[in-house]
Amino acid sequence: MVSVAILGAAGGIGQPLSLLMKLNAHVTKLNLYDIVNVPGVAADISHVATNSEVKSFLGASKLAEAVTGIDLAIIPAGVPRKPGMTRDDLFKINAGIVKGLIEAIAENSPRAFICIISNPVNSTVPIAAEVLKKRGIYDPKRLFGVTTLDVVRASRFVRDIRPDVDAATLRVPVVGGHSGNTIVPLLSLASTPLDLSETEVAELTKRIQFGGDEVVKAKDGAGSATLSMAYAGARFADSLIRAIKGETIVEPTFIALAADTEGAEQYRQLGAGALEFFAVPVELGPQGVARIVPLNGDVSSGEREAIAVAAEALATNISTGVEFVSPPTQ
Numbered sequence: 082m083v084s085v086a087i088l089g090a091a092g093g094i095g096q097p098l099s100l101l102m103k104l105n106a107h108v109t110k111l112n113l114y115d116i117v118n119v120p121g122v123a124a125d126i127s128h129v130a131t132n133s134e135v136k137s138f139l140g141a142s143k144l145a146e147a148v149t150g151i152d153l154a155i156i157p158a159g160v161p162r163k164p165g166m167t168r169d170d171l172f173k174i175n176a177g178i179v180k181g182l183i184e185a186i187a188e189n190s191p192r193a194f195i196c197i198i199s200n201p202v203n204s205t206v207p208i209a210a211e212v213l214k215k216r217g218i219y220d221p222k223r224l225f226g227v228t229t230l231d232v233v234r235a236s237r238f239v240r241d242i243r244p245d246v247d248a249a250t251l252r253v254p255v256v257g258g259h260s261g262n263t264i265v266p267l268l269s270l271a272s273t274p275l276d277l278s279e280t281e282v283a284e285l286t287k288r289i290q291f292g293g294d295e296v297v298k299a300k301d302g303a304g305s306a307t308l309s310m311a312y313a314g315a316r317f318a319d320s321l322i323r324a325i326k327g328e329t330i331v332e333p334t335f336i337a338l339a340a341d342t343e344g345a346e347q348y349r350q351l352g353a354g355a356l357e358f359f360a361v362p363v364e365l366g367p368q369g370v371a372r373i374v375p376l377n378g379d380v381s382s383g384e385r386e387a388i389a390v391a392a393e394a395l396a397t398n399i400s401t402g403v404e405f406v407s408p409p410t411q
């Protein structure tokens with residue numbers, strides 16, 4: 082029995098993500114919540130011949146009910162980028178949306194696992210943590226910023242220049258955060274040695290860091306990645322659900338390093354320093370984060386420099402999120 086709520090279910094990500102979660106055989110209850118259009122989406126998806134029960138929740142008055150009795154909330158609610166915008170430009174609108182949704186989850190399903198897709202992830206995850214801390218129910222093992230799309234892109238973009246590599250099984254650890262130069266792919270530690278030239282590493286790194294921009298540009302004002310994100314979000318949610326049921330699965334995700342203080346140490350020394358949140362490879366288990374997985378070798382000097390750049394930007398993104406909920410006292 083796994084009950085999942087998708088908040089922002091009628092959106093560009095929400096719709097295909099809801100469909101993919103309907104296809105997930107572990108899911109028994111699927112609550113679809115949005116402030117517009119969700120009855121049609123839920124009616125449509127409810128006809129798919131799997132055993133889960135789909136319910137529609139439209140508007141703020143239904144939010145509490147949508148998140149009552151759930152094991153897992155997946156949150157793609159909020160506005161996407163248009164050309165020329167950074168993810169940080171979304172903060173003004175999305176910060177308040179995420180805060181409100183987390184408050185409802187905290188009130189009605191305080192032990193639910195929470196996966197945040199809404200951008201800027203580097204700040205919306207700290208917002209969520211702060212809301213949960215204020216309520217005294219924060220468990221860093223149960224809160225995740227979904228960075229799976231960066232890992233998915235890394236595997237696929239490597240294949241573009243190494244056609245002998247299997248994009249579906251190649252794993253490139255991606256650490257840091259989820260925006261521009263906070264995204265740090267560790268190509269030197271890919272699951273298959275890639276033997277890349279310096280130029281190839283530089284070009285691939287840049288493409289992985291700014292892969293989102295390719296989609297924003299191609300959609301030309303109609304939003305950002307939705308279908309690849311739904312795939313990535315469904316993959317992360319499936320991994321988490323299977324881990325809750327007892328499988329051991331590793332996925333990179335943006336979490337509180339406090340979730341595994343011992344495992345975090347290697348990443349702190351690599352450049353995460355005192356940052357509260359960082360994307361790291363995480364072994365998932367029945368309680369969420371089971372442990373932070375150590376890297377399987379030494380990072381290159383270029384990767385170490387990229388982590389330092391990421392850490393500086395992340396420090397600002399994280400405090401912007403924290404201070405949105407807990408403004409500093411003068």
Ligand SMILES: NC(=O)c1ccc[n+]([C@@H]2O[C@H](COP(=O)([O-])OP(=O)(O)OC[C@H]3O[C@@H](n4cnc5c(N)ncnc54)[C@H](O)[C@@H]3O)[C@@H](O)[C@H]2O)c1
Pocket residue numbers: 088089090091092093094095114115116117157158159160161162171175178181197198199200201202227228229230231259304305306307310
């Ligand atoms: N983490 C990632 O890798 C990643 C990847 C792609 C997109 N994103 C982010 O995901 C978010 C959604 O993108 P999209 O393309 O689906 O946007 P979209 O505009 O197509 O859909 C967003 C949905 O959220 C709903 N919404 C707005 N306010 C809400 C509220 N208070 N409660 C519930 N639902 C609400 C809207 O009605 C809409 O249906 C954006 O912030 C985008 O930047 C993140």
Ligand SMILES: O=C(O)C[C@H](O)C(=O)O
Pocket residue numbers: 161162168200230292293294296297305306
């Ligand atoms: O690029 C965006 O704004 C959406 C998302 O974060 C992505 O990486 O595709």
